Amino acid sequence: MDQSQEQAGLGPRRLAWNAVTETLKRRVPLDDVLDELGPAENLSSRDEALARAIAIVTFRRLGTIGQALRDRLDKAARDERLLHLLAIGAAQILYLDVPDHAAVDTAVQLAQSEHRLKHAGGLINAVLRRVAREREAILGKQDAWLDTPTWLEEGWVSHYGEELAAKIAAAHRAMPSVDLTVKGDAAAWAERLGGILLPTGSVRLTERTAIRDLPGYDEGAWWVQDTAAAIPARLLRPQPGERIADLCAAPGGKTAQLAAAGADVLAVDRSAKRLKRLEENLARLNLTVATRAIDAEKLDEKPFDAILLDAPCSATGTIRRHPDVAWTKDGDDLRKLAALQSRLLDKAASLLKPGGRLVYCTCSLEAEEGEIQAEAFLNRHPEMKREPITPDEIGGMTECLTPAGDLRTLPCHLDLPDHDRSGLDGFFAARFIHSES
Numbered sequence: 001m002d003q004s005q006e007q008a009g010l011g012p013r014r015l016a017w018n019a020v021t022e023t024l025k026r027r028v029p030l031d032d033v034l035d036e037l038g039p040a041e042n043l044s045s046r047d048e049a050l051a052r053a054i055a056i057v058t059f060r061r062l063g064t065i066g067q068a069l070r071d072r073l074d075k076a077a078r079d080e081r082l083l084h085l086l087a088i089g090a091a092q093i094l095y096l097d098v099p100d101h102a103a104v105d106t107a108v109q110l111a112q113s114e115h116r117l118k119h120a121g122g123l124i125n126a127v128l129r130r131v132a133r134e135r136e137a138i139l140g141k142q143d144a145w146l147d148t149p150t151w152l153e154e155g156w157v158s159h160y161g162e163e164l165a166a167k168i169a170a171a172h173r174a175m176p177s178v179d180l181t182v183k184g185d186a187a188a189w190a191e192r193l194g195g196i197l198l199p200t201g202s203v204r205l206t207e208r209t210a211i212r213d214l215p216g217y218d219e220g221a222w223w224v225q226d227t228a229a230a231i232p233a234r235l236l237r238p239q240p241g242e243r244i245a246d247l248c249a250a251p252g253g254k255t256a257q258l259a260a261a262g263a264d265v266l267a268v269d270r271s272a273k274r275l276k277r278l279e280e281n282l283a284r285l286n287l288t289v290a291t292r293a294i295d296a297e298k299l300d301e302k303p304f305d306a307i308l309l310d311a312p313c314s315a316t317g318t319i320r321r322h323p324d325v326a327w328t329k330d331g332d333d334l335r336k337l338a339a340l341q342s343r344l345l346d347k348a349a350s351l352l353k354p355g356g357r358l359v360y361c362t363c364s365l366e367a368e369e370g371e372i373q374a375e376a377f378l379n380r381h382p383e384m385k386r387e388p389i390t391p392d393e394i395g396g397m398t399e400c401l402t403p404a405g406d407l408r409t410l411p412c413h414l415d416l417p418d419h420d421r422s423g424l425d426g427f428f429a430a431r432f433i434h435s436e437s
């Protein structure tokens, strides 16, 4: 059938269905898959947003949805494409404001387009209608661990203990807020945008609106950055005129903070494509930095006053925003990334002036990429000393400091009176000083 003649609403569901399959098959970020597959569907921005919402909530609740489907299917019907189609259907019925019949009918229609599912219409109809009928029972299951793969559960329980680990898992079920980092007066922008001024100085939006339509976007008065992600660059205490390297810089949220503080910044990233995005982002913000597309391990520069190393990591601290992370990574990725982080830390230490400062951070909940990494680094580098972070540097959020004085934010932290606006990304940051003169 010509796509222009097909039933309204099929395009976004087809995109969500294919995106779920490809993300799981290729173990790549959902955002990248949506960017790659989206243009062929030629969707309106509203339908594109619907496709994204369906795919995201499917990943956010993949465990619960998978269990609900397994309970309602016999073993013979466990074809992967069929399961993914049923999963996006169930996600709409259980978690989105979509009429049940639209979720069911579009799934039945989409099955017609795939040869081996041509005869699955009756089954899809029956299973999804049952999910709709039994919605209360499915949603009543409060086991937050259902939506967390075992490799993550084990790591969190062992590092944080049962109680805190369960709170992390529960926090991942909620939709995150959108936070802004403001170049000028954050309180004034919070008022102008109707947002909340957070203790760390970020502004949290209270309405979901198109970011580009908000006042201040065009003139580059602020940029989107989770409040936890905005802390590490501040911990570096960038000073005007200081030579600072941002070793893993793209897409540039933290580079922008360093540049806005007046530092002379070299933004380094291995990916030329991502560095181009950094340049575009900084141009909108009227900020200027030098850039270099190179593997930071190969960087040859005279020593810097300060270095920010926002190292590549498992990104499990961003599961609220990118729930696909939980289902596309595993313990092997963690081990490889931890080895790369160690090498980048060693390189960063070699690029620092005596007395220079280094902030190492990762948007990860895993101790291997945080606390354990920082201790191992100090053991390898007697010339580097930890400079503990103090509560006043992080808006008094003492729960986000480790006994050693590192930053450890969790998605269940920043519990605001408005519970729906609570939470922040999981981040680790440690600050070191080069003590040799």
Ligand SMILES: C[S@@+](CC[C@H](N)C(=O)[O-])C[C@H]1O[C@@H](n2cnc3c(N)ncnc32)[C@H](O)[C@@H]1O
Pocket: 247, 248, 249, 250, 251, 252, 253, 254, 255, 268, 269, 270, 271, 274, 294, 295, 296, 297, 310, 311, 312, 313
């Ligand atoms: C966590 S992201 C950085 C986010 C960025 N600091 C921000 O705040 O917007 C990690 C970045 O490290 C880059 N990267 C990975 N390995 C690298 C390496 N060996 N040298 C330089 N950059 C690297 C990736 O391309 C990616 O852009």
